[in-house]
Amino acid sequence: MTDPQVEPAPTRALPLVIAPPRGRQKPPRHLADLSAEERAAAAAELGEPAFRVKQVAHHYFGRLERDPANMTDLPAKNRDAIASALLPKLLDPVRTMEADQGTTRKTLWRLFDGALVESVLMRYPERATICVSSQAGCAMACPFCATGQGGLQRNMSTAEIIDQVVDGASAMANGLVPGGPGRLSNVVFMGMGEPMANYKAVIGAIRRMVAPAPDGLGMSARNITLSTVGLVPRIKQLTDEGIPVTLAVSLHAPDDELRDELVPINTHFKVAETVEAAWEYAKKSKRRVSIEYAMMRDINDQAWRADLLGDVLNAYGDWNWVHVNLIPLNPTDSGPMLNGQVFTRSRSDDMREFVRRLEAKGISTTIRDTRGDEINAACGQLAATE
CATH class of the missing domain: 3.20.20.70 (Aldolase class I)
Structure with a gap:
């Protein structure tokens, strides 16, 4: 590939529409979407202290970790629920x-x-x-x-x-x-x-x-x-x-x-x-x-x-x-x-x-x-x- 690449494809006339189609369901809410205030609100919804979200953020952004099993500083009984709420699978x-x-x-x-x-x-x-x-x-x-x-x-x-x-x-x-x-x-x-x-x-x-x-x-x-x-x-x-x-x-x-x-x-x-x-x-x-x-x-x-x-x-x-x-x-x-x-x-x-x-x-x-x-x-x- 070129870094990046441009490629040919079959010719097809398309209208020049910039706005995406409406009415689609939004992607799941994810930690990376949240502002500082929204992170605090997410912690409250989970019934967890605000620092829990910071712990998850440290795993995701700092350690590049997405598997809750490796987030051992989270309480074991709530680990999966916390991770699934903040780090839903997107890809x-x-x-x-x-x-x-x-x-x-x-x-x-x-x-x-x-x-x-x-x-x-x-x-x-x-x-x-x-x-x-x-x-x-x-x-x-x-x-x-x-x-x-x-x-x-x-x-x-x-x-x-x-x-x-x-x-x-x-x-x-x-x-x-x-x-x-x-x-x-x-x-x-x-x-x-x-x-x-x-x-x-x-x-x-x-x-x-x-x-x-x-x-x-x-x-x-x-x-x-x-x-x-x-x-x-x-x-x-x-x-x-x-x-x-x-x-x-x-x-x-x-x-x-x-x-x-x-x-x-x-x-x-x-x-x-x-x-x-x-x-x-x-x-x-x-x-x-x-x-x-x-x-x-x-x-x-x-x-x-x-x-x-x-x-x-x-x-x-x-x-x-x-x-x-x-x-x-x-x-x-x-x-x-x-x-x-x-x-x-x-x-x-x-x-x-x-x-x-x-x-x-x-x-x-x-x-x-x-x-x-x-x-x-x-x-x-x-x-x-x-």
Whole structure:
């Protein structure tokens, strides 16, 4: 898989609906969803002192423990009841696949209502990254994305997002990934869904990640990447949050004519408006923005588009505010078409020329490492097979 990956899927026209379907039952209440006041109320409901909730929080966030049998500081007679009330099971593993000698692990999860989501844990020599989902499905309807072609089922809760991270951190801590026990260092919101369309739950999850134990996982905000196709109002809202995460904008085309087709939200928020919002985030946060660009053969990989992308990004600021990640499209035997052209991975020579053109304009650029092609590691592909 690329880290993360974008993938082709059968063409299917979908309405651009951002709101999830209504009337669905909410996920079970979980410790990770609760504020300090709500934790105190939960303890009272259980007839337990407030410190019991803190004990459970220490196990979950500090020790990455979800099995009540190992929470021996809780009273034995109430242990299961306390744990089940505060740590209900949110993710049920359906299938786990491995690649790269086990250092890439993709898990398909079934949520309480049957919805399917995916996460991918990737271990590198210098870091370990988990790519998490924020929605079951996606409403953005990008034609080359398997998740987008399935439509949106619902938003995920803060706890459902966090539980993916806790699972990955536990796998690393317990040595389940080749290389021995280690630490989960990075989180990227580049799995299934458009994170900015589930803003409240995603920001809640990020706050849980960066809060010190026992209130959270104690991660660095600088090691969290929040991706968006360009929901400009939410980018502006993030700018005012004061959380220095890395913003990644999935641009995929520098011109409105092509981006309207590749990223339908562009019909609402054009390239210039999207890039300007990203620039404002970089200016205020002092964090370099990542521009994600899936390389699609003969569709968006022309040398003149590299020149145009460089010009678009250089129109803002006189400092190195942006980095371009070129993502080789995940290969498939066949795929959807755009104006008669099948979505396939760009040629290596074209990708190198794209890099050369951008670097000539002073734009920092890399071609992202690919991982997990053999296990359908791009988001949405494994769920689609189920």
